[in-house]
Amino acid sequence: MNIAYSSVVKETITENGATRERLVTVVENHVREHGTSPPLKQLFDAAREASSSDHDREVISWLESAISKEHRRSHDSSSSHGLGRIGRHLEQKLKLHDHGSESESESDQDGDKEQGRRHKGHIFVSPVFFPSEESFGHLISTLDGAKKSLDICVFTITDDQISRAIIRAHERGLRVRIVSDDAKSEDLGSDVKRLAKENGIPTRVDGSVSHMHHKFVIIDDALVITGSYNWTKGARFDNREDLTLTNSGRAVRAFQAEFDKLWEEFESYEL
Secondary structure (H helix, E strand, O other): OOOOHHHHHHHHHOOOHHHHHHHHHHHHHHHHHHOOOOOHHHHHHHHHHHOOOHHHHHHHHHHHHHHHHHHHHOOOOOHHHHHHHHHHHHHHHOOOOOOOOOOOOHHHHHHHHHHHHHOOOOOOEEEEEEOOHHHHHHHHHHHHOOOOEEEEEEOOEOOHHHHHHHHHHHHOOOEEEEEEOHHHHOOOOOOHHHHHHOOOOOEEEOOOOOOOOOEEEEEOOOEEEEEOOOEOHHHHHOOOEEEEEEOOHHHHHHHHHHHHHHHHHOHHHEO
16 A cells, blocks of 8 residues: 555545544554555544544545545556546545535525535545446445444345345444335345344335335435445346445435335334
8 A cells, every 4th residue: 555545535534633643643653563554444444433423434434445446446557656546536526516506495505515514525426337346345335334324225135245234234233224125025035034033123114015116225324325226136246237325415315304204104014
């Protein structure tokens, strides 16, 4: 790892001196003891530990995934060239997203401004596409980066790696809730009932002749991942699918309201 990575993390996502000092200390101690810069994971773990808010920690986890992805792409290039690519990637991914259309309400705009202030002005919208193991790794690392809650609203879950990420979050003490489709929960290979019955994760289904066909997750009340991607091996390995990750306050509130509405509506159909 190039030592300049610490500058990228420090300048992009930290808001207080304590976090910056912690990062610098980790780098300096590792260089002094080992003669090399610390691994990315150690640096990002230190940043998360030193951060004072869930929102900061969520951005740190997202940034860790973005940098790791770009670093893999540029591993054959020189360190300086690779860092340049990462810088351009971050500039593109973290640029302000325009929510200023005339159709938006004043509260929507105020919410995005507040979210922007929490992230030093950065409202990001980051799409990924499938089939792609890089995109799948991004999804798993984002789920693993959750610190407070996962509100999952998906048609079905059959991918064991995603199920294990959900179980890890539950075992870390996060509030995890699942809303899914009743018919798909009965399918051979579905993990929805297993997550409810064997792991004690609160789960509700629609109990309807129609389908609960949403595919989204709200992370830490601060981040939404949504798109065509079903949480299945078919979507992961075979299908042309998409997911978009955003911290837009307007999007987070809208998806949270939909989740809360369905959670209440499906109260009689808890697994």
